[in-house]
Amino acid sequence: MTKASDLASSYELVVIGGGPAGLAAAALAARAGLSTVLFDENPGVGGQIYRAITSSPVKDRAVLGEDYWTGAELAVEAKASGALIVTGATVWSLDPTRLVGISIAGQARLIQADRVIVATGSLERPFPIPGWTLPGVMSAGGAQTALKAQGLVPSGRTVLAGGGPLLWLLAAQILRAGGKLDAILDTTPRVNWLRALAHLPDFVLSPYFSKGLKLLREVRAKVRVIRTDRVEAVGDDRLREVVFGTGDGERRMPADLLLLHQGVVPNVNLAIAAGVTHAWNERQLCFEPVLDGDFTSSVPGIAIAGDGAGIAGGTAAAERGRIAAIAAVRALKPAASAPDVQIIRQKLRREEMGRAFLDWLNRPADSFRQPTGDTIVCRCEEVTARQVRDTADMGCEGPNQMKAFLRCGMGPCQGRLCGLTVTELIAAQRGTTPVEVGYYRLRPPVKPITLAELASLPIAEAERKAVER
Amino acid sequence: MFKRLAEAGASVAITVDGKQVAARAGDTVAAALIAAGIAHCRTTPVSGAPRAPYCLMGVCFECLVTIDGVGSRQGCLVPVRDGMAVETQTGKREAGR
Amino acid sequence: MAASDYDVAVVGGGLVGVATAWGLAREGCRVVVLDEGDRAVRASRGNFALVWVQSKGLGLPEYAGWTIRSSNAWGGFAQTLKEETGLDVSFQRPGGFHLALSDRELEARANILKRLHNQPGIVDYKTEIMDHAQVARMLPDIGPEVVGGSFCPIDGHVNSLRLFRTLHTAIKARGVTYLPSHRVEKITKEGGEFRLATEHGEIRAGKVALAAGNANMRLAPMVGLEAPMRPERGQIVVTERLRPFLNHPVVTLRQTDEGTVMIGDSKEESVDPAGLTIGVSATEAERAVRQFPLLSNVNVVRTWSAIRVMTQDGFPIYDESETHPGAFTVCCHSGVTLAANHALTVAPMIARGALDISLVAPFSARRFHVQAAG
Secondary structure, X not given: OOOHHHOOOEEEEEEEOOOHHHHHHHHHHHHOOOOEEEEEOOOOOOOOOOOOOOOOOOOOHHHHOHXXXXXXXXXXXXXXOOOEEEEOEEEEEEOOOOEEEEEEOOEEEEEXXXXXXXXXXXXXXXXXXXXXXXXXXXXXXXXXXXHHHHOEEEOOOEEEEEEOHHHHHHHHHHHHOOOOOXXXXXXXXXXXXXXXXXXXXXXXXXXXXXXXXXXXHHHHOOOOEEEOOOEEEEEOOOEEEEEEEEOOEEEEEEOOEEEEEEOEEEOOHHHHHOOOOEEEEOOOOEEEEOOOOOOEOOOOOEEEOHHHHOOOOHHHHHHHHHHHHHHHHHHHOOOOOOOOHHHHHHXXXXXXXXXXXXXXXXXXXXXHHOOOOOOEEEOOOOEEHHHHHHHHHOOOOOHHHHHHHHOOOOOOOOOOOOHHHXXXXXXXXXXXXXXXXXXXXXXXXXXXXXXXXXXXXXXXHHHHHOOOO | OEEEOOOOXXXXXXXXXXXXXXXXXXXXXXXXXXXXXXXXXXXXXXXXXXXXXOOOOOOOOOOEEEEOOEEEEEHHHOEOOOOOEEEOEOOOEOOOO | OOOOOEEEEXXXXXXXXXXXXXXXXXXXXXXXXXXXXXXXXXXXXXXXOEEOOOOOOOOOHHXXXXXXXXXXXXXXXXHHHHHHHOOOOOOEOOOEEEEEOOHHHHHHHHHHHXXXXXXXXXXXXXXXXXXXXXXXXXXXXXXXXXXXXXXEOXXXXXXHHHHHHHHHHHHHHOOOEEEXXXXXXXXXXXXXXXXXXXXXXXXXXXEEEEOOHHHHHHHHHHHOOOOOEOOEEEEEEEEOOEOOOOOOOEOOEEEOOOOOEEEOOOOEOOOOOOOOOHHXXXXXXXXXXXXXXXHOOOEEEEEEEEEEOOEOOOOOEEEEOOOOOOEEEEEOOOOOOOHHHHHHHHHHHHHHOOOOHHHHHHHOOOHXXXXXXX
C-alpha cells in the first residue's frame, strides 16, 4: 500500500481516476517516459464500468458480459507501464497551478503536477422522486457495483425504474446471475423517438445497435416492462411499495428494493473547483467542460478525459484518455515515441457515432428531473422541491443564492445529487434556461478531509500572518 | 434484499453495533451492511430520517458510518478488515469520535 | 415626487440593503431593491455571523456605542422577524471569547482592550481577560495550548444565512420590489427624482440609499457622496454537523444552530472571490485543532472565501448628500451586528428624509478629509 508520505513532491503527469480513461492515459504516458501517478479513491481500479475488474468474485464471464472483461486488459497495461497506481487515494483539491490535494488513509499531501488528466468519469443523474431517500431505494449503479465487486444479487421483491442503456444492462446481468426482477418501470417518454429518429442511421452502423437490441430482447423475455410517467417510493422506515401511474390510473406494487436510473452525467465537481469552464449540453441535459480536440480544458495543463468530458461510454473513454495522454507527452517530452493520434481519433469517432440517437431516445422526462411538492431535492440537507421553487419565486435567480437561502448543496455530497435538479428547477420556475442559471460555485475540499489533515499541510509565513492576530 | 453468489470470497469477521457480521474478502463496509440485511446505516443530522447506502460509488454520502471509532466515514470506500468495528450513526456526529 | 415608481430605491440586496429596505417598508415607503445576480461578490453569503461587540471602537469610541445599540436591539429585531416570517434566525447572546494560543497573543489582546478602554467617551462593555482555568470553566473542551482569552458578556451570534433569507422573505411579504440582475450603472437626479440606469431599464425613485458594499465606492460619487473602501478577502472553513459542544462563540470559531462549526478567518489583500489559498485554510484548521483538539477527526465539508466590505478606516459610513438631497450611503463592514440598527434606526431616518446627527454624525465620510488635512 502506497502511503501519502511515499509520494514524490511532484510528477510530470497526475491522472485522477482509474476508470478506462485514467488507466489508458496513465499506461500510454508512463510507457512514453513521463513520471506518472494515478489516484483512485476506490479499493481497486476499473472505475464504475470495470468496477473490481481485478478482484470480482463473479467468475461466470457471461453474467457481466464480455464488454466488462475487456477492462482487464486496461488494468494489466496500466500496471505494466510503470505508472504508480495508488488506490484508496482521494483527490480533494485541484487548483489552476495544478497543485493536487490528496488524502490517503487519513494523511493529506499536496502534489505538484506538470500536467493533470482528470478522469473522474460520470455519476448517475439525480432521480428525485417522492420517497427516493428511503432505505430500500438505491441507484441502479449501486446495485451493479454490488454485483461486480461483491457478487451481490437482489433477492427480494425488486423493481427497476427509469431508462437508459445501463438500466437494461443491469437488468440482464441480474437475470443472468440468477436474480429475479418483479418489474421494470420504463419512464422514457415515447415522444423521444421523434427527436431520436433522425439519428437512427448512425446508430444502426454503430457497435451499440446489435448489442442493444439483443439486450432488450433478453430482458423483455423474462421481465414485465411497464411504461409509466410517475413513480413514487412509499414506506415508513424503509421502502414498502412502489406506486406508479399507468394509462388507466395508479398501481401499487409491494417491494423490498427499488433501483433507480435515468442515465449518467459528467462528474464535474473537481473540474469546476479547478476553475475549468463548463457549458450546458442541451441534448444530454447536463454541464460538461469546454475542451479542445486533445481534451485540454480552459485551464492550461489540465485535460479532462472519459465520461467527465461528456458522456460517451467506456470504450470511447479509453480512447479519449489516450488522446489526452499523447498531448501531455508531446508537451513534456516531444522526442518520446507515442502512438499515432489520428488512428485513435478515428476509433473514437466510431465509438461516438451512435451517441446522438441514444441521448435523444433516453432523454429523461421533465417531470423526473424537475420535481414538485415535498419531494426531496437535496438529500443531505433535506431541501424540498417546493422550497426551491418558492425561493425562486421570491427572486432568487441562481444556485449560489439558493444555497445561501436553503442550504441545498451544502452537505457532504456537495451538490452531486442535487446540483442539476436545483439548476433546472430555478430555470423552470423563472422561465429561463440552465445556461442562464448556472451551477454551484465549488471549492476545495471537493471531498471531505479531516480538520487535522487540513492542519497538517504546509503553511507559508504570509499565510500564517493572514490568520494570526 | 441481496444474496451472495456462490463464488464470494473468504469470510472476514467484523462487528456492527457490537454484533458479529460475516463479511467477505472484497467487501466494502457498505456492501457488507447490505449483504447482512441491515436496513439502515444512519439517521440524518437534519430530520433524523433513516438512510441506507444509495450509490455505492463514493458520491452520495448516505453510507456514512463510524469505523473503528472514527465517525462519518464513507462505508462504500473502505474495505472490510478482520476485527473491524462498525457502528451505525444517529443524527449529528459527536465531536471527538 | 408622486410620479416616481418608488419612494426609495435601495441599491444592494445584501444584508445591509435588505435590512434597510425592510425598515423603510415598515415606515410605509414604497421600496425597490436593485441587486446584482447569482454570481455577485456578496459578503452576506460569506460572513462569520457574529453579533459582536468586544474590541469594536478603537480609534472611534462612538462606534462602540453604535455597536452596543444594535446588539441591544437585536433580540427584539429577531423576534419581530420571526413574527413576520415564521423563520427563527437563532440569535443568541451568551457572551463570546477571543482565545490566545501564546502569552504573546494574550498580551497583545490585553493591550488592545486597554487602549480601547482608555479612550475618552468609551462605553464600558465589561470585557475581561481570563487565564486558561477561567476560560476552561466556560469552554471545557479547550486544549492545553490555550493560555487564556478575553470574554465579553454581550457578544453573540446568529444564523446569518437564515437572516439573509428571512429578510428577503420579510421584504417580499411587505411588498418591497426585489429586482435581481439589476446592477446600477448610473444614477442621476432630474426633476426632483433619482433615475437609476440598469441593463434592464431605468428605475425612478424619490430617494436612493446606497447599500452596495464595496461598490459604494463607484456609486457614491454619482450623487455627490463618497465611500472610500479597501476590500479584503477572508476565508472560512466549515465542518460537518456535530452535536452541540460549544456554548459560546469564539471570534474565530463558532458552532451554528445547525451543528456545523465555522472556522475563520483571514485577512488577505487578494480581492479575487473565486480564489482560495490552501495554506490559509490550513492555518485556520491548525489553530482550531489547537484550540479544540476534539475537532481533529471532524470532517471539513466546505471552505469559502468572500470579500469583506471594508471602509478605509474600518468604521461605518452613513451620509446624506448635500448636492443631491435624498441620496444616502449605508455602508459598513459589520452587516450582521449592525442589521438591527440599519432596520430600526437608519431606515426610519431615511424615510423621514434626514439623518439624525446626534446618532450618526461621527460616521460621515467627511472624517476622511479631516484626517487628510490633519
